[in-house]
Amino acid sequence: MYSVNSVKELQDLNPFIVVGCGGGGEKFSNLEGIEAVGFIDDDVNKQGTQFCGQTVSGSLEECLSGTSANSLVIMLPIGAEGSAIKYAVQAIDAGLNVITSFRSLSIEDNISLKKFADSKNLIIKEIGPRLDVVEKIAGIAPEKSCEVLPKISYEPKAPVIFVGGTSQECGKRTTSKKLGIAATQRGLTSAVISTDEMGLEEPTEFNFRAGSLSAMDVPAAVLSAIKYVEETKKPDIIFIEGQSSLTEKGNPHPRGLSAAILIGAAPDAVIIGHRPNHPYREPRGIEEEIRAIEAVEPTKVVGISINLKNAELDLDAEYFEHKYNLPVEDVYNNGASKLLDAIFDYLGE
Incomplete structure (x- = not known):
């Protein structure tokens, strides 16, 4: 009208x-x-x-x-x-x-x-x-535009680490949490920001479902979260949980969400998760995801979090470390200290 x-x-x-x-x-x-x-x-x-x-x-x-x-x-x-x-x-x-x-x-x-x-x-x-x-x-549409957040510009003071992955349900939330715990154990003030409604576990600062937002609003929400946590907590390091994957086959719909979170985080470094033999997802793989992440955002993948729930018996962290020439950690069994070392080695701290 x-x-x-x-x-x-x-x-x-x-x-x-x-x-x-x-x-x-x-x-x-x-x-x-x-x-x-x-x-x-x-x-x-x-x-x-x-x-x-x-x-x-x-x-x-x-x-x-x-x-x-x-x-x-x-x-x-x-x-x-x-x-x-x-x-x-x-x-x-x-x-x-x-x-x-x-x-x-x-x-x-x-x-x-x-x-x-x-x-x-x-x-x-x-x-x-x-x-x-x-x-x-x-056949269906929202009643009005979902884009509602003002765009912001903000330069974080602490390093920001994005936790991505090769598929959905590959261990991004657990990896983010374990990285926060590892940082706290070293006497650092860490902040973990979850972008999913299930990110309810400590040491996560807060969670919101990025998938409920317009793709135009997701980067603004992520950057606003970083700004908010820096103003309220003054962390030494910030971990951002990603969603889905940039390259996963079979379900293309969340891939734009993954890119939007990555762009909003503008991370200093990236850890990616991978779940071999995933029972109900179709990851393209580690190499493809690394290429995609580093093409979308000027950052560096510095380590791999491996989820061995469905892996063959002869697959372990050492196998993936040798294959991809990156530090690899089974965070479910060993925590994320090795991945935190990889982050600090890359950042030069």
Whole structure:
């Protein structure tokens, strides 16, 4: 009802003032047939600079004084709804049509804006997530966009270690826990962050189900978790439990989740888990997972946690250590001290 369905609808509302001089604002101004005659941004560092051929203004009033716009488009990120509402009200009051994005301002959640625009005989619509199309092709869709977390930028003070794996149920949660225990035994303050609803065991600081989040929100949630634990605990080292695998066959759906957690962690080093002869998963293997991890993120796999529950009798940690030329530990029986040594050796501490 409130969603833009074609670029023709936008062309009919030319020319535009664009609020938000970032990726969204640039993409909008580059749409076919769109005439952008002014740009606004609240960032004082952008004001007065050139963006898409125009000088960035700091307010709608300033921008209107030098342009003859018919409409305003709001292309702000999640978390900037307050600014989005301000600009929408100002634009309608000034007689401008308004286009917003679902990330900036949901019209469905702000019906008063629609009533305000109607009272002025103006158009207000949003560039939505097109969940109607998802429902058409998949038969089901969420009622609204799942992407809700603001993006953050944060540089951790402590080293961050990602615990990945070659498949689901290969030992990532146990390895993360054992690494935390090994670090504590050495007198370090460690933090273990679980990204699964089953991460309930000590010494895990807290857990959340990353798979319940939008893929766009997962990196923000992981980075927010790192920031939070550093502010509240000041750990010497942080362990992030991964989910699924980047390379597992047979079940591709969680692979994007694994990549999103890895990207959010931006780890200094990685430990991967592997379960030989997995009874109900289809791992491609250790070499494939190492290549994938190091291709997705500029980091290094420094050790292997081996889960021998279903292994043949002649397979042991030494076999895998010789084969892959990396430190290998059976954490279920021996703990993770050897893997912690590998991490510190790599980090040079």
